[in-house]
Amino acid sequence: MLFRVIDKTELPELLNGFLVAHQVIGPVDKGDHFEFAPVTAADELALDYTLTTLPPKKYLLPPRETLLSFGTTHAEDIEVVCEVTPRVIFGVHACDINAINRLDAVFLGDEFPDPYYRARREATLVVGISCTPFAECLCGLWGTGEVHSGYDLFLFDLGEVYLVSIYSVEGANILEATCHPRPATPAEVLDFEICSKRFHDSFAALPDTAELPMLMDVLHKDATWDELGERCLSCTACSVSCPTCYCFDLIDLTDPDGCGGRRQRVWDSCNSPGFAVVAGGHNFRDSGRNRVRHRFYHKLLSFRAKYGDMLCVGCGRCVRSCKADINPRTVIERLYRDRDRWLTEQGSGATGAEAAAAPAIKAEAAPATPPASVAEQGSGA
Amino acid sequence: MKNAMSANPYRPWPARITSIIDLTAKEKLFEFRLIDSAIREGFRHTAGQFVELSLFGIGEAPISISSAPSKQGFIELCVRASGSVTGALHRMKCGDIVGLRGPFGRGFPFEEMRGHDVLLVAGGLGIAPLKSLINHIHDERHDFGKVTIAYGSRTPADIMFLDQFKMWQHRQDFDLHLLVSQPDDEWTGEVGYVTQCFEGLRVNPLRTYGAIVGPPVMYKSVIEEMRKKGISYDMIYMSFERQMKCGMGKCGHCAVGHQYICVDGPVFNYWEAKNIQGAI
Numbered sequence: 001m002l003f004r005v006i007d008k009t010e011l012p013e014l015l016n017g018f019l020v021a022h023q024v025i026g027p028v029d030k031g032d033h034f035e036f037a038p039v040t041a042a043d044e045l046a047l048d049y050t051l052t053t054l055p056p057k058k059y060l061l062p063p064r065e066t067l068l069s070f071g072t073t074h075a076e077d078i079e080v081v082c083e084v085t086p087r088v089i090f091g092v093h094a095c096d097i098n099a100i101n102r103l104d105a106v107f108l109g110d111e112f113p114d115p116y117y118r119a120r121r122e123a124t125l126v127v128g129i130s131c132t133p134f135a136e137c138l139c140g141l142w143g144t145g146e147v148h149s150g151y152d153l154f155l156f157d158l159g160e161v162y163l164v165s166i167y168s169v170e171g172a173n174i175l176e177a178t179c180h181p182r183p184a185t186p187a188e189v190l191d192f193e194i195c196s197k198r199f200h201d202s203f204a205a206l207p208d209t210a211e212l213p214m215l216m217d218v219l220h221k222d223a224t225w226d227e228l229g230e231r232c233l234s235c236t237a238c239s240v241s242c243p244t245c246y247c248f249d250l251i252d253l254t255d256p257d258g259c260g261g262r263r264q265r266v267w268d269s270c271n272s273p274g275f276a277v278v279a280g281g282h283n284f285r286d287s288g289r290n291r292v293r294h295r296f297y298h299k300l301l302s303f304r305a306k307y308g309d310m311l312c313v314g315c316g317r318c319v320r321s322c323k324a325d326i327n328p329r330t331v332i333e334r335l336y337r338d339r340d341r342w343l344t345e346q347g348s349g350a351t352g353a354e355a356a357a358a359p360a361i362k363a364e365a366a367p368a369t370p371p372a373s374v375a376e377q378g379s380g381a
Numbered sequence: 382m383k384n385a386m387s388a389n390p391y392r393p394w395p396a397r398i399t400s401i402i403d404l405t406a407k408e409k410l411f412e413f414r415l416i417d418s419a420i421r422e423g424f425r426h427t428a429g430q431f432v433e434l435s436l437f438g439i440g441e442a443p444i445s446i447s448s449a450p451s452k453q454g455f456i457e458l459c460v461r462a463s464g465s466v467t468g469a470l471h472r473m474k475c476g477d478i479v480g481l482r483g484p485f486g487r488g489f490p491f492e493e494m495r496g497h498d499v500l501l502v503a504g505g506l507g508i509a510p511l512k513s514l515i516n517h518i519h520d521e522r523h524d525f526g527k528v529t530i531a532y533g534s535r536t537p538a539d540i541m542f543l544d545q546f547k548m549w550q551h552r553q554d555f556d557l558h559l560l561v562s563q564p565d566d567e568w569t570g571e572v573g574y575v576t577q578c579f580e581g582l583r584v585n586p587l588r589t590y591g592a593i594v595g596p597p598v599m600y601k602s603v604i605e606e607m608r609k610k611g612i613s614y615d616m617i618y619m620s621f622e623r624q625m626k627c628g629m630g631k632c633g634h635c636a637v638g639h640q641y642i643c644v645d646g647p648v649f650n651y652w653e654a655k656n657i658q659g660a661i
Contacts, residue, residue, distance in 0.1 A: 067391050070437040078437075078480070080389055111644065112629035115389045220658055247633030250391075250626050254438040261438045263391075270633055278624045279442065279464040282597075284637070294636070297658065302639035 002166040004181035012042035017178035018088045026090040047091050050134050055096050055243030056089045060120050068263040088125040094147040095139045095313040097128050099243030101150040105307045128154035133202045136316030140203025144313040158191045207332050215335050216301045224334045229289030231324040239269035241317040270295050296331050393435040393480025394420045404541040413456045428514035429488030429648040433628050435480030442466040443625040447509045449516035459509035485628035486647050489514050494590045498526040502575050502603050504533045504595025508541055511594045531558040533575035537568050579606040586611030593619040600661055614652035621647050
């Protein structure tokens with residue numbers, strides 16, 4: 001990875017360099033909100049934006065996309081549909097790039113690489129931009145305010161200049177063709193260090209998360225999930241606005257003339273009441289409690305078990321979009337609060353080992369029995 | 382099929398319905414033949430795996446494969462009419478064309494089971510995927526020790542594959558139990574739940590694999606009986622039912638705990654299942 005410096009006045013030329021062969025998507029000021037949208041000139045970009053309403057995932061995993069077309073009279077007439085536009089997403093914060101890396105792990109790295117996602121991802125360049133944390137930001141929880149891969153160029157704003165982290169050869173080629181990149185001076189290196197320290201110090205007030213995976217297991221039956229489940233409106237705004245939520249549904253549409261149709265992939269959400277319904281009508285997550293808990297377990301525990309990372313990058317969009325105030329911060333604070341309450345209820349005799357072995361905490365019925373054998377620790381849905 | 386599919390695993394392959402057998406009032410057994418010969422010949426599955434069945438314009442449904450891996454060229458699916466896709470399939474006739482993609486998921490560990498005693502328990506529609514395993518064991522019977530099969534239905538009219546059972550009953554080397562919990566006047570067989578087969582059943586826990594497929598309520602009680610016989614956690618296998626939309630561990634509909642039923646299962650051993658919050 002190389003680091004070079006360019007003057008901020010060179011930004012329009014850099015953008016023009018990308019515009020030659022790409023559609024450029026960037027943060028645009030829409031008055032009451034920011035959104036990622038196509039731009040054609042540097043003055044349309046709002047690079048000092050706080051948070052866009054929707055994350056850039058919509059350009060890699062569109063809200064609705066056609067996968068196949070078919071003839072309804074001759075089912076054999078299946079055609080695979082995959083339309084791709086070469087794009088650069090310009091001005092993406094580190095959290096959102098980390099989110100793209102999570103999506104890459106799911107859609108590129110598994111046993112079944114997703115051909116649609118792959119085609120879009122390979123045709124997409126990412127240019128990152130540094131940011132100033134604001135009230136809703138939670139990237140300090142997971143260290144996702146920094147990113148070390150997944151972009152082509154990353155611009156650190158140092159006032160008059162950008163310190164550019166160059167990751168890909170495509171990024172390097174366009175940077176060198178349009179700007180005059182030079183090595184950083186000692187003063188610029190010091191500036192970068194100061195900015196970096198200021199960034200990290202701004203998260204001092206975030207809750208502790210070191211024991212979170214263990215707590216999530218111990219508090220699986222905690223009453224907090226009932227309360228959150230009752231509050232959840234099942235509006236799915238959290239999933240829609242989340243840069244890492246990737247669940248989808250597959251639906252068939254028939255053309256009005258009855259001669260053909262399409263199979264489409266559309267965004268879906270595990271907070272949607274019918275998400276886990278199987279044929280015959282049984283719903284494996286029929287309560288808000290089970291759905292909210294499932295979503296947070298996937299975000300904070302399950303995804304990590306499978307892919308090694310949290311499925312939350314702390315972008316803060318759900319902090320804004322959830323009308324019931326359910327987000328990683330409130331969930332973590334509640335879990336630690338309940339842990340403290342439970343330890344108090346257990347009395348001073350409770351040792352750490354006993355605390356960890358108890359399968360569940362219910363305020364009204366904390367079992368004082370010895371640790372159950374593995375066979376008896378059933379895990380209720 | 383996998384090689385051909387790897388280009389686009391969402392693409393269903395046309396298959397023709399070659400046979401339809403009425404099993405009960407709600408269930409039919411369909412036999413399909415993939416039209417593309419290369420795809421058909423490349424199709425290999427293990428008992429317990431499933432396919433995504435496409436009816437174009439209506440949608441897809443995940444259905445476990447009923448035919449044994451040893452039977453090639455045709456794919457059998459036992460389908461209950463319970464949704465839009467399965468309901469429409471029930472209205473189709475021989476010669477009609479559907480789409481299939483798969484096979485998906487992890488089936489029963491047939492190779493590990495080889496050389497062991499097996500204790501197979503099915504309830505209701507659970508016999509559909511288990512039939513694949515039973516027939517595979519049937520075809521390679523000399524490789525197995527004692528084979529015990531228990532299949533429970535609610536009423537005699539709900540029993541599927543009665544002809545198959547009668548065929549298996551002629552074999553001396555299958556210990557078969559066919560039970561109904563709500564018998565009619567003509568029923569002369571065993572009455573009760575599958576768990577009662579365990580009374581007096583002699584099991585060598587060191588060399589016995591258990592396999593369970595049935596409605597969710599059945600698992601706890603059957604697992605308990607198997608554990609009482611001393612069978613190890615990791616030698617009790619079970620299959621889970623969820624709505625697998627993509628079959629590839631992505632869409633999220635079948636996620637339970639940290640596992641995706643469609644790629645990590647649908648067959649799990651009890652040790653794995655215990656470690657999935659919310660599975661049982």
